[in-house]
Amino acid sequence: MWGYLIDSVYLYLTMLRLTLITSLCLCLTMASAVNLDSLWGVWNDKSQPDTNRLKAIHNIAGNIMFSDPDSACNLAIIEYKLAKEKGFKKYMVTALNLQGVAFSIMGNNHKALDLFNKRLVIEKEEGNEDGMASAYGNMVNIYQQQGNHTKAIEYLSKSLEISERLNNKKGTAINLSNLGIIYQDQGEAVKAMENYKRSLKLDEQLGNAMGVAGTLINMGLVYELLDSNQKAQNNFKLAKKIFEKLGNKSGIANCLGSIGNNYNYQGELKTALDYYQQSLQLNLETGKKISIIKSYICIGSIFKKQGNYYKSIYYVEKALTLAHEVGVASEIKFASNLLYNIYKKAAQPAKALEMHELYIEMRDSINSMENKEAIIKLEYQYKYEKEQVLAEAKHQEQMALSAEREKRQQLIAYSAGGGLVMVLAFAFFILNRLQVTRRQKKVIEEQKQKVEEQKQKVEEQKKDITDSIQYAENIQRALLPTIENLKDALPDGFLLFQPKDIVSGDFYWMQQHNDKVYFAACDCTGHGVPGAFMSMIGSSLLDEAVVEKGITKPNEIFFEVRKGFINALKQTGEAGQQKDGMDATLIAWDKNNKLQYAVANNPILLIRKGELLETKPDRQPVGYHTEEQKPFTHHEVKLEKGDTVYLFSDGYPDQFGGPKDKKFMMKNFKKLLLSIQDKTMNEQKTILETTLAEWKGDTEQVDDILVIGVRF
Known part of the structure; x- marks a missing residue:
């Protein structure tokens, strides 16, 4: 059961983090101080340039996304229609993205995937590789939630390759976090933590508070896997404070659920139940179906442990019904397994058998060996491609040096053949001294270059440390x-x-x-x-x-x-x-x-x-x-x-x-x-x-x- 609690929270949290960063931050900077009245004024003023009106309605939709995703989706549809009418493909893309985010929040992953695919088509037509990487990243989360790890890994590979090639730190941070999630899902805690730490460092450099909070929770979940409960609690509470500052109810609910999981793991069932119920209330307010499913299952697990099978069945059956409605294989798996154990305890063998068969079906489809092989393939394919590029560059450099040496040797030979012995001897002497001088100069230049490289490395490290400390100041002041x-x-x-x-x-x-x-x-x-x-x-x-x-x-x-x-x-x-x-x-x-x-x-x-x-x-x-x-x-x-x-x-x-x-x-x-x-x-x-x-x-x-x- 504990494995479910971990999976349920971190899979949801990552979706929240990715959709917010890749979708909303693509075209606007979210800020709690945005004056919605002034934005409505710009939108309703038809004398304003079309681009100003499109920016205004996009910002309005983005700012109400987590409090009212249905209304945000309707506004994004209006944005798309106007952008298409005026031929502004940039705003068509952002509108499709917002719609996808909204449907994802509301639990309709099939519709979200369709919208992200439409966005990807336009990005490819426009040759916008940054946008392609972002679209791939959004689709990674949808496939991950549906239990389709092979597809998730395929699209993650594409997104990561583009982000690193373009030196896109924001995209790289997102992809590293998602790679951590996949490792965590497969029980690779150490590799998951390595990727989370790299992602956290990039988010701190970028000043991305939402990304920091999300990664803190994911790292907290890994600490739980490693039985470091106090570190996990500290991470969850720091993340909760950041989400409270941002006014993000979904994030707060996530943290409450994570804290509840930790108390559940330690056997403090009453405290865990209190946190789960607080989390459920916020999830019901935001209407996030997947998060509601997770809350129902967590509450049901507590009642099962307390021996209250009636209440346990009530909550977990609600979760299973909603999971079938949304079509999320991982949640169906966890809910059916929990119901199997409850029905078995409650002496209802027919229903227990039915749930066990459903659980086996879901488990086999999700945890096939194909998924782990795909992860290994992704890792080695990516390393191999980078090594090939470096090897090819080195080969070209060696070819150029070899050609240059041949030209010099031919020149010396032709010159020597037309002169007298004395001239040849003198030329040999001069050439020898020239080579000695060049070697000495080369040694000096190499030493100078090494010193410069070391100096640059120290300066970069100093800058990285200073940037991290300055962002730590932002986190401290936020608390x-x-x-x-x-x-x-x-x-x-x-x-x-x-x-x-x-x-x-x-x-x-x-x-x-x-x-x-x-x-x-x-x-x-x-x-x-x-x-x-x-x-x-x-x-x-x-x-x-x-x-x-x-x-x-x-x-x-x-x-x-x-x-x-x-x-x-x-x-x-x-x-x-x-x-x-x-x-x-x-x-x-x-x-x-x-x-x-x-x-x-x-x-x-x-x-x-x-x-x-x-x-x-x-x-x-x-x-x-x-x-x-x-x-x-x-x-x-x-x-x-x-x-x-x-x-x-x-x-x-x-x-x-x-x-x-x-x-x-x-x-x-x-x-x-x-x-x-x-x-x-x-x-x-x-x-x-x-x-x-x-x-x-x-x-x-x-x-x-x-x-x-x-x-x-």
């Missing part, structure tokens, strides 16, 4: 609360956030839950890339403690997050093991102006009527500290009007600078805060920034800097 959300929850406040490097180990966090506002300033172990990874884990664990587990007191939230860090990082207290975690201040503020808080290694400062009130922190991090994990202290205070609270990391007071190049120090930081209490919060932020810049001067920033100020 942070937006300034708008902070202003909405804490209207009279400021945020001063200056990472030392591109990415940061300091992070700020905020959630509004059950009439309370929770906000925190956190300083994770390290800065730069290691610190950023820690911050992502910390942010996810805080979300999980408050939103999913419903913990309300800050000290208890810290205790739960500490357990999460210890589990995620496998901290046992062994000698030499890093005690990673975070120093943090966490506040819970309710409408009655009651402030609850906990402080771990970092203090909290409250200034009331010109007097500074400091709460000393617990001298332990949120993470592994000692074998005896002490609880965190609960603090509570009733706020008065005008009270100002400051949360911060140690970056500001620890910054070196000034005339003697010393630390700014905590006492000077406190004096500075007291001196600016007559200022607005925006003015306070400006003063803090200016003071820091003047103090630092030309001195390098030593740590991430984070200060949050809130006036109540």
Whole structure:
């Protein structure tokens, strides 16, 4: 059963990712901030150029694709009719593509395949190889879902060959991901992970958040195959946050289903069922039939394990009926096998036999040896073709060098034959010296070329690393609360956030839950890339403690997050093991102006009527500290009007600078805060920034800097 859970989610996710990238991103850049009203205005204004109107209706269809695929399809049909009438083949192609995506989302794969084939015909007529590769890629997913792996591999081979030949990173990333899926489907976990990692790197370089999220889930599923459940959970939750930022319900549903699978695998059936039901609700809202099938089967599997055969049969029969309707062989296989086991348990042998026969039929058609042979053929055919091209180029080069040598030898022979012995001897001497000089020059040039190649390689590696880190910054910032959300929850406040490097180990966090506002300033172990990874884990664990587990007191939230860090990082207290975690201040503020808080290694400062009130922190991090994990202290205070609270990391007071190049120090930081209490919060932020810049001067920033100020 577990094999089904994995297959069901990753096959769906890949279809989502591929159709979005190859279809929507082919002709528009998706953005949540698109003003649909203005696009409708352009479309309805018939005085506008036809190309502007076509772009507008295409963007409208693309932006509602996952929320209302039926309407998106109707708009794409209108786009196609106008494009055909005006002879714009470019927009005919994009319209056919959008229709194919819409039908695929709605579960009509036969219609989607027909539309992608029509698109392919036009792309071939126009000689557009990029478009051909994209069309082949879309068809790969359809065939994969139908269980026709041979066709899927054939079209994947065509798409991959074109993408790599044209140096199309976007297309190559998609095809590598699909190759990973095929390997994963055949149980080749290591090869699948290799292809996913290559795909993820390209998506990060391209800034493709949707592709990153999709690949994170696929990698999470491989981690499950390798029994690395914590890594899998981390991947799923990171992907879920990205999909939430993008407003993609299908992606969120996918992540919920994946998390449910993980809990199911670990035997936590009640939690798994809750995630499956959340996923089903979102799938029903989007109307994605294939995803609905998977949700039904997953829910049915839980009821089977709980011994509730009536409910189990109810859900899995719904899945089987819908799978027959859509015509997806893999889902029919899984549903029939599950029903076979349920009927057998429920003492209904006739129905059990019927389902077993259906399962065998589907299994044999999908898992034939022909599929694995085709994969091997694809891999070796592709490598062989590349080697042949390289060998031919080398052969041509050798032929050219040989011809050049023959010409030179003939020239020397003819010259020597017409001269005197003395001239011949002199010519031989000159020729010999010339050859020595050339050899020396060649050696120098080769060495110079090697140095240049090494330099270029180092520069390319540096650029790749920098590009990856810069995209990691985008992912990290996507997980942070937006300034708008902070202003909405804490209207009279400021945020001063200056990472030392591109990415940061300091992070700020905020959630509004059950009439309370929770906000925190956190300083994770390290800065730069290691610190950023820690911050992502910390942010996810805080979300999980408050939103999913419903913990309300800050000290208890810290205790739960500490357990999460210890589990995620496998901290046992062994000698030499890093005690990673975070120093943090966490506040819970309710409408009655009651402030609850906990402080771990970092203090909290409250200034009331010109007097500074400091709460000393617990001298332990949120993470592994000692074998005896002490609880965190609960603090509570009733706020008065005008009270100002400051949360911060140690970056500001620890910054070196000034005339003697010393630390700014905590006492000077406190004096500075007291001196600016007559200022607005925006003015306070400006003063803090200016003071820091003047103090630092030309001195390098030593740590991430984070200060949050809130006036109540």
